Amino acid sequence: xxxxxxxxxxxxxxxxxxxxxxxxxxxxxxxxxxxxxxxxxxxxxxxxxxxxxxxxxxxxxxxxxxxxxxxxxxxxxxxxxxxxxxxxxxxxxxxxxxxxxxxxxxxxxxxxxxxxxxxxxxxxxxxxxxxxxxxxxxxxxxxxxxxxxxxxxxxxxxxxxxxxxxxxxxxxxxxxxxxxxxxxxxxxxxxxxxxxxxxxxxxxxxxxxxxxxxxxxxxxx
Amino acid sequence: xxxxxxxxxxxxxxxxxxxxxxxxxxxxxxxxxxxxxxxxxxxxxxxxxxxxxxxxxxxxxxxxxxxxxxxxxxxxxxxxxxxxxxxxxxxxxxxxxxxxxxxxxxxxxxxxxxxxxxxxxxxxxxxxxxxxxxxxxxxxxxxxxxxxxxxxxxxxxxxxxxxxxxxxxxxxxxxxxxxxxxxxxxxxxxxxxxxxxxxxxxxxxxxxxxxxxxxxxxxxx
DNA sequence: ATATAAAGTTAGATTAATCTAACAAAAATA
DNA sequence: TATTTTTGTTAGATTAATCTAACTTTATAT
Numbered sequence: 266x267x268x269x270x271x272x273x274x275x276x277x278x279x280x281x282x283x284x285x286x287x288x289x290x291x292x293x294x295x296x297x298x299x300x301x302x303x304x305x306x307x308x309x310x311x312x313x314x315x316x317x318x319x320x321x322x323x324x325x326x327x328x329x330x331x332x333x334x335x336x337x338x339x340x341x342x343x344x345x346x347x348x349x350x351x352x353x354x355x356x357x358x359x360x361x362x363x364x365x366x367x368x369x370x371x372x373x374x375x376x377x378x379x380x381x382x383x384x385x386x387x388x389x390x391x392x393x394x395x396x397x398x399x400x401x402x403x404x405x406x407x408x409x410x411x412x413x414x415x416x417x418x419x420x421x422x423x424x425x426x427x428x429x430x431x432x433x434x435x436x437x438x439x440x441x442x443x444x445x446x447x448x449x450x451x452x453x454x455x456x457x458x459x460x461x462x463x464x465x466x467x468x469x470x471x472x473x474x475x476x477x478x479x480x481x482x483x484x485x486x
Numbered sequence: 487x488x489x490x491x492x493x494x495x496x497x498x499x500x501x502x503x504x505x506x507x508x509x510x511x512x513x514x515x516x517x518x519x520x521x522x523x524x525x526x527x528x529x530x531x532x533x534x535x536x537x538x539x540x541x542x543x544x545x546x547x548x549x550x551x552x553x554x555x556x557x558x559x560x561x562x563x564x565x566x567x568x569x570x571x572x573x574x575x576x577x578x579x580x581x582x583x584x585x586x587x588x589x590x591x592x593x594x595x596x597x598x599x600x601x602x603x604x605x606x607x608x609x610x611x612x613x614x615x616x617x618x619x620x621x622x623x624x625x626x627x628x629x630x631x632x633x634x635x636x637x638x639x640x641x642x643x644x645x646x647x648x649x650x651x652x653x654x655x656x657x658x659x660x661x662x663x664x665x666x667x668x669x670x671x672x673x674x675x676x677x678x679x680x681x682x683x684x685x686x687x688x689x690x691x692x693x694x695x696x697x698x699x700x701x702x703x704x705x706x707x
Numbered sequence: 708a709t710a711t712a713a714a715g716t717t718a719g720a721t722t723a724a725t726c727t728a729a730c731a732a733a734a735a736t737a
Numbered sequence: 738t739a740t741t742t743t744t745g746t747t748a749g750a751t752t753a754a755t756c757t758a759a760c761t762t763t764a765t766a767t
Contacts, residue, residue: 270724291744303725305746310723322732322745352573353599363593370587378574491754512714524755526716531753543715543762 267316269369272338273297274307275316276368278327279335283404287324336400341376342368343389343396348379350390357390358432391432392423392442392479408482410446411456411475418447419480426477434474439463446480488537490590493559494518495528496537497589499548500556504625508545557621562597563589564610564617569600571611578611579653612653613644613663613700628700631667632677632693639668640701647698655695660684667701 267275277296281288290308294301312319316331327335345364349355355363370376380386388394396402407422421444424435435441446462456472470478488496498517502509511529515522533540537552548556566585570576576584591597601607609615617623628643642665645656656662667683677693691699 268723289744290746294745299724300726301745302727302747307724349596353603355595355599359595363591363596366591366593367588370584372584372587374576374580375570375574375584378576382574489753510714511716515714520754521756522715523717523757528754 267314267334271307271311271314271316272334272369274304274311275327275331275335276338276342278317278325279332279339282327288326289324293325333400336396336402338368339402340396340398340400341370343393344376344379344383344386346389346391347383347386347395351383356432356436357427358429358436360390361427361429388423390442391427392421405481407479409476410448410458410470410478410480411472413448413480413482415448415451418445418483420445420483421478422481423479424477425479431477438468439465445483488535488555492528492532492535492537493555493590495525495532496548496552496556497559497563499538499546500553500560503548509547510545514546554621557617557623559589560623561617561619561621562591564614565597565600565604565607567610567612568604568607568616572604577653577657578648579650579657581611582648582650609644611663612648613642626702628702630697631669631679631691631699631701632696634669634701634703636669636672639666639704641666641704642699643702644700645698646700652698659689660686666704 274293274297277293278288281292281296285292290301290304294304297304308317308319308325311317311331315328316334318326318328342364345367346357346360349360349363350357386395392407394402394404405422408419409425410419410421413419421440421442423442424431440462444462446460449459449461449467451458456475458470458472458475460468460470462468495514495518498514499509502513502517506513511522511525515525518525529538529540529546532538532552536549537555539547539549563585566588567578567581570581570584571578607616613628615623615625626643629640631640631642634640642661642663644663645652661683665683667681670680670682670688672679677696679691679693679696681689681691683689
């Protein structure tokens with residue numbers, strides 16, 4: 266049995282390793298807001314349970330079993346977010362906090378019903394892929410908007426940061442997933458971008474923002 | 487702040503006192519499947535927090551504050567059960583276990599959305615009243631079917647036991663809330679009742695069952 | 708009314724999850 | 738390379754929630 270606390274460690278390990286590859290105790294500690302000493306002892310416990318490969322002073326790694334368990338928790342989180350947006354009328358900026366709690370509900374039927382009612386979605390409201398019933402996840406090949414070139418037209422496919430402040434920022438600018446964005450020019454000095462999209466003929470997006478927007482390049486035709 | 491564990495004690499205290507009036511440590515202990523010694527120490531803790539009136543060897547009583555807090559938890563439980571049945575397609579026999587978990591979710595918006603989508607319901611799928619936003623509850627004046635007389639026609643308004651076995655028993659017999667039931671006769675020996683309802687011209691219900699069915703007497707006309 | 712049973716309490720131990728403080732290893736820098 | 742900083746570990750304490758075992762109070766039954 267995996268405790269709620271252990272679930273949180275597994276989930277953050279999973280998230281951190283998809284973001285930054287290698288995960289160390291310090292990073293995990295900061296992310297969970299739990300002291301390093303506590304993280305170390307929890308890693309030993311999770312290693313006992315064969316959910317984590319742990320060696321002193323080495324980077325942390327989930328075992329295959331750990332990845333699956335983490336994937337299943339993230340599946341519950343993302344299905345919940347989708348349900349909250351699609352079926353309950355929440356904005357994408359309000360769902361994270363609730364999903365953080367509902368992801369720990371133990372009930373196969375509950376999440377199966379959500380999945381079914383949503384028509385078996387594969388991405389959540391922020392564009393992140395939803396792991397399948399076996400906990401497996403496939404990340405589509407998105408690029409950061411910040412890495413695109415002037416003149417390109419791209420489609421907004423996901424957002425990296427799901428903080429409600431960032432999402433509200435996007436709301437104000439009428440930016441949502443699926444939006445077609447044209448990159449008009451890039452300021453070399455600060456890498457800010459002048460773009461057009463929807464009804465907006467010209468908006469400037471800072472590099473900080475562009476780093477957090479994932480896009481797909483439009484087939485040229 | 488009230489912990490999840492404390493919430494469970496408050497809720498069971500509330501439920502037991504509406505069922506049986508006075509609540510003692512032993513009953514609460516059995517209901518929560520927690521040893522009496524643990525219950526005693528938790529009662530002292532809840533008394534510290536002014537949620538329970540506690541005196542050694544005396545029956546347990548919620549304070550006004552404790553009743554409100556308990557009412558708010560039960561509100562979340564019953565709104566959830568209603569949501570699961572009405573909006574997610576669960577049967578009334580499957581919702582208790584899930585609601586036991588979701589009742590602990592901390593999010594005002596989540597339960598407000600449920601309430602709104604359900605049209606501000608006042609009873610849950612088992613006929614129990616849903617406490618209002620202030621944690622206040624009003625029990626309608628139901629009678630037990632077992633206390634009715636032969637010849638009476640009554641309407642099934644609530645079920646006392648929400649165990650999935652009992653509810654499945656009712657499902658098999660096509661009994662659901664709102665059903666009009668005619669009491670044809672009562673067997674004096676074991677107090678079982680011969681009744682008719684819906685498409686069933688004659689069914690026998692044991693006293694055990696009749697004790698768990700709450701009904702409203704139909705206005706005679 | 709006294710003995711027995713049931714209910715309730717107290718003391719002390721246990722477990723999970725956390726912390727602080729001291730120490731050790733690894734990485735960065737002078 | 739030697740020193741300093743950062744990162745990681747260990748040891749020991751703390752808190753919440755639980756338990757067992759011993760004891761006490763209240764209720765029940767002869």
